[in-house]
Amino acid sequence: MPAQMQIESVPLADALGAEVHGIDLSVPLSGETVAAIRQTWLDHQVLVFRNQHLTDAQLTDFSRHFGDLDTVPGWEPFSPSGHPEVLIISNVRKDGATIGVLGDGEASWHTDMSYLDQPPPGSLLYSLEVPDTGGDTCFMSMYAALDALPTDIREAIRGKSLNHDSSHDSAGNLRSNHTAFEDVSGAPGAQHPIVRAHPETGRPALFLGRRLHAWIVGESVESSEALLDRIWEHCTRQEFTYCHQWQRGDLLMWDNRCTMHRRDPFDAQARRVMHRTQLKGDAPVRAAASA
Ligand SMILES: [Fe+2]
Numbered sequence: 001m002p003a004q005m006q007i008e009s010v011p012l013a014d015a016l017g018a019e020v021h022g023i024d025l026s027v028p029l030s031g032e033t034v035a036a037i038r039q040t041w042l043d044h045q046v047l048v049f050r051n052q053h054l055t056d057a058q059l060t061d062f063s064r065h066f067g068d069l070d071t072v073p074g075w076e077p078f079s080p081s082g083h084p085e086v087l088i089i090s091n092v093r094k095d096g097a098t099i100g101v102l103g104d105g106e107a108s109w110h111t112d113m114s115y116l117d118q119p120p121p122g123s124l125l126y127s128l129e130v131p132d133t134g135g136d137t138c139f140m141s142m143y144a145a146l147d148a149l150p151t152d153i154r155e156a157i158r159g160k161s162l163n164h165d166s167s168h169d170s171a172g173n174l175r176s177n178h179t180a181f182e183d184v185s186g187a188p189g190a191q192h193p194i195v196r197a198h199p200e201t202g203r204p205a206l207f208l209g210r211r212l213h214a215w216i217v218g219e220s221v222e223s224s225e226a227l228l229d230r231i232w233e234h235c236t237r238q239e240f241t242y243c244h245q246w247q248r249g250d251l252l253m254w255d256n257r258c259t260m261h262r263r264d265p266f267d268a269q270a271r272r273v274m275h276r277t278q279l280k281g282d283a284p285v286r287a288a289a290s291a
Contacts (some may be wrong), residue, residue, distance in 0.1 A: 134266030
């Protein structure tokens, strides 16, 4: 019998984020409970569930309530046995090899895999081991950043698209199957409207992907860089963000369509182990009507 649970959510910051109480994610949930979680997610963009105790099967069962799950080509060795939809994010090494991806370094602000034609709508990240300090994950509301965007910038990006480079990872490293380039207007990747409409809420949101190697289509590289610098300076203000200090047993889910995230580095000697699922992209990015 699926469990019907009363959801209570407490906002974590002005712009985004809510902590959800009263939910045990390890048990099957009723349709009403799932619908309430989805609405809370759409309202707050990032949800935090504390003190969870999840197996990989329970993590994937819960994640599937929100869409089909993705697998990332090339990262198969970093999935737990029997769970190809789960990706291990970790710096821990075993028998000389790392058990997961992303190491211990900083990850700069980004939207996951925005260089795809149909980027993933969201992700869920569950913590099994966390360092005492460091490794915080911060989120930015792209609704709030757009709402407060100066009028002249808004006019300058009206109707424009951004090229989302596919050749570098979120640490800025060139991916192994790509070649280096000087001119960002020649970067491989996908082009998306800079102001998108969220497909479920209808709200317009900035859609930036990541700063490095981005290019506003049709602009000279010089003017694209100048405009992007201004947009990013505006977006990275603290008032648009929530930073999460991880505890063991936290499950976070974020909406990749209206948020960006970044990660602090942490002590390389400390252990950090997270299991992640990612929702599969199922629609192209649409421009907001006002854009
Ligand atoms: Fe990410």
